[in-house]
Amino acid sequence: MDFIPITANNKDKMLKFLGVETIDELFTQSIPHEVKLKKQLNIPAGVSEYELIKHMRELAERNLSLSRFTSFLGGGAYDHFIPSIVDAIVSLPELYTPYTPYQPEVSQGILQSLFEYQTMIIELTGLEVANASLYDGSTAVSEASLLACDVTGKNKIVVSETVHSEYREVLKNYTVGIGAEIKHIPMKDGLTDLKVLEEMLSDDCACVIIQHPNFFGYLEDVEEISIMAHRYKALFIVCIDPISLAILKAPGEYNADVAVGEGQPLGNKMNFGGPYLGIFACRREYIRRVPGHLISSATDKNGRVGYVLTLQAREQYIRREKATSNICTSEVLNAIAAAVYLSCMGPEGLLEVANQCLQKSHYAYKRLSNIHYLEPLSNAPFFKEFCFKSSKPIDKINDALLDEGIIGGLDIGKLCSKQENTILFCVTEKRTKDEIDKLVSVMEKV
Amino acid sequence: METIYDISEPGKKACSLPRLDVLEKDIPYLIPKKHLRGRIPRLPEVTEGEIARHFTNLSNTNFAVDTVFYPLGSCTMKYSPKVNELLSKMEGFSDIHPYQDESQVQGALRIMYELAEWLAEIGGFTKVSLQPAAGAHGELTGLAMIRAYHEHNGNPRQKVIIPDSAHGTNPATAAMLGYKVVQVPSDKYGGVDVNALEKLLDDQVAAIFLTNPNTLGIFDRNILKINEMVHSVGALSYCDGANLNAILGKSRPGDMDFDVLHFNLHKTFSTPHGGGGPGSGPVGVNKILEPFLPVPVIEKDDVLDAYYLNYDRPLSIGRIRAFYGNFAVIVKAYCYIKALGRNGLNHVSDISVLNANYLKNKLKRIYDLPYDVPCMHEFVLSASKQKRLGIKARDIAKRLIDYNIHPPTIYFPLIVDEALMIEPTETESLRTLDLFIEAMERIAEEAINNPEKILEAPHNTAISRLNEAEAARHPRLSCLPSDVIKDGKQK
Numbered sequence: 001m002d003f004i005p006i007t008a009n010n011k012d013k014m015l016k017f018l019g020v021e022t023i024d025e026l027f028t029q030s031i032p033h034e035v036k037l038k039k040q041l042n043i044p045a046g047v048s049e050y051e052l053i054k055h056m057r058e059l060a061e062r063n064l065s066l067s068r069f070t071s072f073l074g075g076g077a078y079d080h081f082i083p084s085i086v087d088a089i090v091s092l093p094e095l096y097t098p099y100t101p102y103q104p105e106v107s108q109g110i111l112q113s114l115f116e117y118q119t120m121i122i123e124l125t126g127l128e129v130a131n132a133s134l135y136d137g138s139t140a141v142s143e144a145s146l147l148a149c150d151v152t153g154k155n156k157i158v159v160s161e162t163v164h165s166e167y168r169e170v171l172k173n174y175t176v177g178i179g180a181e182i183k184h185i186p187m188k189d190g191l192t193d194l195k196v197l198e199e200m201l202s203d204d205c206a207c208v209i210i211q212h213p214n215f216f217g218y219l220e221d222v223e224e225i226s227i228m229a230h231r232y233k234a235l236f237i238v239c240i241d242p243i244s245l246a247i248l249k250a251p252g253e254y255n256a257d258v259a260v261g262e263g264q265p266l267g268n269k270m271n272f273g274g275p276y277l278g279i280f281a282c283r284r285e286y287i288r289r290v291p292g293h294l295i296s297s298a299t300d301k302n303g304r305v306g307y308v309l310t311l312q313a314r315e316q317y318i319r320r321e322k323a324t325s326n327i328c329t330s331e332v333l334n335a336i337a338a339a340v341y342l343s344c345m346g347p348e349g350l351l352e353v354a355n356q357c358l359q360k361s362h363y364a365y366k367r368l369s370n371i372h373y374l375e376p377l378s379n380a381p382f383f384k385e386f387c388f389k390s391s392k393p394i395d396k397i398n399d400a401l402l403d404e405g406i407i408g409g410l411d412i413g414k415l416c417s418k419q420e421n422t423i424l425f426c427v428t429e430k431r432t433k434d435e436i437d438k439l440v441s442v443m444e445k446v
Numbered sequence: 447m448e449t450i451y452d453i454s455e456p457g458k459k460a461c462s463l464p465r466l467d468v469l470e471k472d473i474p475y476l477i478p479k480k481h482l483r484g485r486i487p488r489l490p491e492v493t494e495g496e497i498a499r500h501f502t503n504l505s506n507t508n509f510a511v512d513t514v515f516y517p518l519g520s521c522t523m524k525y526s527p528k529v530n531e532l533l534s535k536m537e538g539f540s541d542i543h544p545y546q547d548e549s550q551v552q553g554a555l556r557i558m559y560e561l562a563e564w565l566a567e568i569g570g571f572t573k574v575s576l577q578p579a580a581g582a583h584g585e586l587t588g589l590a591m592i593r594a595y596h597e598h599n600g601n602p603r604q605k606v607i608i609p610d611s612a613h614g615t616n617p618a619t620a621a622m623l624g625y626k627v628v629q630v631p632s633d634k635y636g637g638v639d640v641n642a643l644e645k646l647l648d649d650q651v652a653a654i655f656l657t658n659p660n661t662l663g664i665f666d667r668n669i670l671k672i673n674e675m676v677h678s679v680g681a682l683s684y685c686d687g688a689n690l691n692a693i694l695g696k697s698r699p700g701d702m703d704f705d706v707l708h709f710n711l712h713k714t715f716s717t718p719h720g721g722g723g724p725g726s727g728p729v730g731v732n733k734i735l736e737p738f739l740p741v742p743v744i745e746k747d748d749v750l751d752a753y754y755l756n757y758d759r760p761l762s763i764g765r766i767r768a769f770y771g772n773f774a775v776i777v778k779a780y781c782y783i784k785a786l787g788r789n790g791l792n793h794v795s796d797i798s799v800l801n802a803n804y805l806k807n808k809l810k811r812i813y814d815l816p817y818d819v820p821c822m823h824e825f826v827l828s829a830s831k832q833k834r835l836g837i838k839a840r841d842i843a844k845r846l847i848d849y850n851i852h853p854p855t856i857y858f859p860l861i862v863d864e865a866l867m868i869e870p871t872e873t874e875s876l877r878t879l880d881l882f883i884e885a886m887e888r889i890a891e892e893a894i895n896n897p898e899k900i901l902e903a904p905h906n907t908a909i910s911r912l913n914e915a916e917a918a919r920h921p922r923l924s925c926l927p928s929d930v931i932k933d934g935k936q937k
Contacts, residue, residue, distance in 0.1 A: 002794065003524075003872075003873050006872070007876075010876040014804045015800070017804065023796045026799050026800065026803055026820060027696050029820040030820050030821075031696060031697050032667050035669060035701055035702050036696065036697055037701065040695070041567055041791065042567050043564050043567055043568070043783065043791065044784070044787055045787040046784070046788075046790045047784060047787065048785075052533070052784055052785050053533065056533045056536070058553075059538070059553035059554075059557060060536045060537070060538025061538055062538075062552045062556070063539065063542045063546075063551050063553040064550040065537040065542060066543060067537040073543045073546065076768055077769070079541075079543065081463065083494075085460065087535070089501045089505075092502060093513070094505035094506060094510045094513060095501070095508065095721060096718045096720050096721070097512045097718045098508050098510040098511070098516075098719065099521050099523060099721070100719070100722035101721065103843070103844075103852065104909070104912050104914075105847055105904050105907040105909060105910070106847055106852060106904075107509070108508070108908055108909060109505045109508035110721035112504055112507075115923070115924075115925065116450050116451070118923050118924060119923075120487075120489060122924050123488045123489060123924075123926070124487050130924075132722075135579035135767060136579065136767055136768055136769075137768060138765070146622075166768040166769070167768060169764045170764075173586075173764055173766055174586075176590065176623065177625070179624065219481050245483070245487065246483075247473060248481055248483055249481060249483045250483050250484075253483060253485075269535075270540070270541060270542060270543050271542075272542045272543070272544050272773040273771070273773055274767075274769055274771055274772040274773050274775075275723070275772040275774055276768075293722065294921065296917040296921040296922050296923055297917070297922045298912040298913050298914060298916060299912065300910040300913070301910055301911070301913075306909035310917045311921060313918070315614075316582070316618035317615075318614070319618075320618060321617035321621040321627040326585065326615050326619040326621075327582055328580065328581065328582045329581060329712065329723045329725040330580070330723045331723040332721040332724075333721060334720075334723070340497060342490070343489070343490045343497050343500075344494070345460075345461050346492070347486050347487060347488070348491075349459055349460075349461040350487070352463055353463065356463060356466055358473065358477070359466055359468050359470055359471065359476075360468055362476050381477050383477070398547070407543070432467055436468075
């Protein structure tokens with residue numbers, strides 16, 4: 001199977017024009033003999049479309065799809081409902097087959113969609129600037145910390161251990177080059193330990209990074225942390241869950257300098273971890289230090305309004321080693337999915353999603369607290385996730401649940417060595433009371 | 447066009463959720479008031495039909511691979527088979543959570559394992575990580591491994607050598623990892639100037655970043671010598687895989703003695719570009735860099751015939767993103783290679799090179815071709831002849847739009863004056879190539895006879911050329927008026 005429209009006749013005509021006998025001559029002209037591959041690639045022979053479909057169906061069936069199982073997994077990837085219109089829009093070939101919109105006259109569809117996405121992120125975060133996407137939540141945290149080090153001229157990064165452990169690992173790789181010193185604030189009762197934070201803060205801190213709701217689900221004292229960070233002229237970077245912002249204070253309301261987050265919950269499938277969407281928003285004074293594409297409105301000679309990539313002097317294809325980031329291809333289609341999702345939901349719909357997460361997760365929490373072998377990790381307020389310490393082996397619990405068609409909570413001991421015997425439950429708007437009751441009843445019998 | 451906010455009206459909605467089936471409590475009862483937001487976010491209030499019409503109309507203003515010829519050099523804008531889209535969206539792939547137990551996602555892990563094996567074979571490497579989200583992210587991963595390798599040997603070193611013809615991401619990546627960028631000039635054949643390179647190499651050089659075939663579409667004949675020189679000072683050699691479409695089954699970067707390469711699945715392996723992502727930028731490495739690969743590495747237990755995530759790699763650089771990679775993109779690339787097989791891949795490079803050489807030899811009769819040597823899958827013209835008539839590369843690009851053709855890459859590589867970088871790919875017919883040649887010929891004539899027509903192009907698009915300078919002076923990033931940013935202050 002291939003997708004090549006050059007026929008044998010075409011080929012002969014073209015070769016004749018080029019004055020060569022075979023296509024191989026074109027390669028011999030260019031590639032020195034020593035590095036020309038003299039064997040066939042060890043890759044299976046091709047298959048027809050029908051064979052491919054059969055093969056892929058078979059592989060898909062070896063995965064337990066959450067469309068058939070009830071899941072209480074969260075931890076950075078979330079099972080929210082996605083209206084059908086979202087996939088219909090991002091499946092339009094005129095949206096998914098163009099390149100990055102470097103030619104605005106023939107890219108208004110991409111550019112305007114991104115402009116609308118930026119608007120919605122600006123609204124959700126309460127900040128003045130949003131970019132047109134980064135790779136994912138983890139890299140957005142990292143890019144934000146690079147911005148902070150650059151604009152403050154300092155290189156100490158203070159990050160809470162309640163930030164997703166994988167995000168913190170990524171941070172290490174993104175900041176090794178600038179020689180940043182990373183300080184981890186320990187967790188106390190499910191929250192960032194503010195006392196230790198106070199001790200860690202000093203005038204050489206570039207930023208404080210907090211996740212809110214944090215990785216364990218709990219709400220941090222962001223107002224207090226913001227004041228503390230700013231007292232030392234450090235930037236306050238908050239990593240948010242966009243769904244939660246229908247209910248929770250906007251980062252701009254508590255003076256966060258940069259808000260980043262994983263945008264997957266906004267209309268993007270879980271897809272085994274990607275592609276996702278890095279949300280990035282900040283205060284306007286940092287606009288010239290933002291990584292990635294920014295879209296601005298502009299006018300043409302006839303006064304018609306259109307949209308363009310702007311402040312391109314920040315970007316690698318203009319500024320090379322002086323660019324604010326090396327990012328080029330980002331996650332445009334995922335950002336468009338988010339814009340369609342948010343248009344679908346509107347202010348009321350998003351609030352309804354958030355409220356159902358809130359109500360159902362609290363219902364589940366209350367019911368699970370009555371199970372004798374579970375102990376809450378914290379009494380702090382939470383949004384859609386929360387943790388229990390378990391005195392029974394988590395593998396055993398999750399095996400029993402799986403037998404009943406339920407994928408239980410996340411065993412976070414597998415992610416963070418300090419948190420053994422802890423289960424992180426996530427309850428989205430998709431879960432029903434019956435499903436939660438079943439979770440509890442199976443767990444009661446373990 | 448109207449924005450989605452222009453058509454928004456209070457009271458409209460496009461979603462419905464099931465009724466809340468647990469006893470509802472007041473929000474402030476569950477979450478202390480200090481956490482609750484004040485102002486409701488201004489989101490559009492529209493119906494589903496309005497959303498469909500709005501975004502479909504918007505999409506119609508784009509040029510796309512499915513609608514027009516898109517010879518955007520260095521971007522490999524080939525056709526993306528539909529079946530791959532459909533398959534990647536099957537519930538068994540799209541509705542799986544990254545933290546499900548390995549036993550529940552054996553199909554997904556197998557796809558990742560096999561794709562990594564195939565890419566390793568195509569690139570001539572021993573191991574591949576699928577974690578990076580895009581090409582530049584692959585660069586970051588590769589150079590982070592090189593840095594870790596040098597650190598492991600006592601000293602991360604200070605410099606990275608980059609040719610003057612390189613992609614902008616290369617120097618930007620080097621800078622992100624704290625390296626000083628040293629530029630090496632090109633020789634008269636468009637390859638690395640070996641004499642100049644000799645003088646730049648010392649024991650503080652960590653790596654060289656090369657693209658081969660390079661951004662002029664030319665295969666560097668000295669590649670083995672260059673890599674030998676680089677290795678002789680203990681530095682490593684990085685290959686930017688942007689141009690891999692030219693050499694599938696023909697030549698392998700690993701065999702050219704590169705130590706690490708990133709693949710662009712959204713270029714070479716036909717996954718669509720999505721208007722600027724999602725992409726996927728796996729990295730392949732040889733034996734010496736293998737220990738430094740990001741975790742987790744996907745492995746196969748042959749005894750149990752099962753796939754698993756291996757985190758137990760003490761020298762690993764750790765993670766470069768959360769989870770395992772852009773899985774949905776990975777599925778599409780897997781489908782593509784599975785369908786084409788070894789012969790199909792070979793044929794891809796055959797025709798991509800044939801198409802490029804055909805265009806080049808036709809077009810060099812009317813446009814300057816600064817590096818007149820056999821090309822691989824792309825080539826770079828110069829509009830220097832037309833510039834003398836007052837017509838620049840940008841103007842030619844805009845005029846092509848009137849002929850229903852997406853402009854080539856312009857003003858890149860930087861070493862060519864008024865560059866027009868053209869990559870036809872293998873999925874274009876001779877008829878399309880001839881129509882492109884005809885359009886380019888007509889534009890060359892217009893440059894002489896009717897330059898105004900070119901300078902005012904494009905003529906038939908929803909908007910004309912936009913005032914980009916003005917936008918950069920006063921960027922406006924939101925549909926809503928209160929967010930106008932002017933001179934750093936809110937208006």
